[in-house]
Amino acid sequence: MQFGIFTIADITPDPTTGRVPTEHERLELMVEEAKLAEQVGLDVFAIGEHHNPPFVTSSPTTTLAYIGAQTKDLILSTATTLITTNDPVKIAEDYAMLQHLTNGRVDLVMGRGNTGPVYPWFGKDIRKGLELAIENYDLLHRLWREDVVDWQGEFRTPLQQFTSTPRPLDGVAPFVWHGSIRSPQIAEQAAYYGDGFLHNNIFWPMSHTKQMVQLYRERYEHYGHGKASQAIVGLGGQAFMRKNSQDAIAEFRPYFDNAPVYGGGPTMEDFTKQTPLTVGSPEQVVERYLGMADAVGDYQRQLFLMDHAGLPRQTVLEQIELLGTEVVPVLRRELEARRPADVPEGPTHAAMVAARDAEKGAFDASYRFETGDNWTGLRAEDRG
């Protein structure tokens, strides 16, 4: 089981002080969060990709590479990578680069973006969101698995004898999750490829999450990747903690009441009851998140959002420390204990390499000119 944090790097005024972090401060905090996450024993750090204010994460691989250089074991992930508006060729290249430079500590969560206008910003048709997600990912999937690709589709120019470089580290593509809250097609897409499914359920009732995960699991089995219980599931989460739960409630309330995403809506009491947001003591957070597996089955990754709604730097870092030292160790122990032996652990590059080696034999990393000439894009037999 993997635990981590994710951030969308929103710039939100602190409602208690009115202070607004600069873009630079927000980016620095992200890096600090990631380094602290590793120090306190978390496994994953994931960042969003947004191309509109008030967010600052437009370039995930730049950020993740910078973090990767300052960490050792942390898995670097996304939340999410826009499979709709990014050219799949560029995703293949960028993340294969990142995978090499971080020794395989990379995976991705595919998503479709937080706002409609992002489509035209990148020359795409907003009406084609789902079609773009389907076609682009199908190409990306091939680019990481086939050395030379001939491809033709609706949304970009055809590829002739194209080789995406560098080839994935050890011949194993980065692990991919597909993130969706409401679209069953995305759960279906994840199941079809045998990829992971990440339901970022932080603003949703568990009854909803449960159905989406259940659909994904059943379709995963339908497509022959394993039993439904063996499908790779990730969840979002959200918590605010203080030793004394009343302190947590009092401190977090102004942030809740003014947060762009839920301010003015349900009370914090209603919202914490009906969504995974937990405000209280670390023990209460543990108790709440121990119950998630009862709803969705034993799962592989639990991410938490800890740094939004204008929470100040020091508070965010304290929260990550509490998560890493008081919550995750108990969750890890308890959830690992209940996970049946035939349910896989969270995906890692090492495990994927081992599985591939067991199936197909060891990978030979020597440079292979014969699979495609990297200068002309032609194989020897296709020239002249």
Place this chain on the structure above:
Amino acid sequence: MPRTYRVLTLTAGLSTPSSTRMLADQLTAAARTALEATGAGVEASTIELREHAHDLTDALLSHFPGERLRPVVDAIREADAVIAVTPIFNVGPSGLFKLLIDALDKDLWRGKPVLLGATAGTARHSLALDFAIRPMFSYLRAELVPTAVFAASADFGGASAAEASQDPLVERAHRAGGELAAMLSAGVGRADGSGETDDGSEGADRDDDADDASVGTSPALDAEFSDFVPMGRLLGH
């Protein structure tokens, strides 16, 4: 075996007692009488939207119906027919009534037999029902009962007999109830409902013509997931 119809009445009146509630009760009774005359059974229930005003606002802002609102959503989904009654404010439905429509999944209304009713102080507001509320339900693809019933204060008996008796409220309610009963007897809205005669083919409109894409063991999904399409079709191969 005679069928039992679930008739759900939604009323957006604001005061207690409210004339909107009075009209709602009258329409419910008329529908019951007409349906029972066909030999069918009727299970009628009424929801006062006022009790869910905050829940509806929360749903609008948080994009999901909270647990106090879920029974309302379920009741609408499971109803064989809905009687929806609102006061007319400013040539439209009351904000509370509109909130119900805006905050919930619009597919809830698709193919649903709906009998509309509205109230206002005077008959001058009567056409708001047909100009503002009926088109909204047409957009939602509800199956509207041809007669929508408007009641002004005068209809409840206070004003001149002449005004009230030209086409008395009780007759209009009777006509609307009869039309609703005829629609239900003819099977209107049946495919979308989940009544006793439903053969378990929920989500039957799923198109799984792709080679290997038999949904077969598909899980029981909420209607909000009804746009599920097997991957083989999405990929086009």
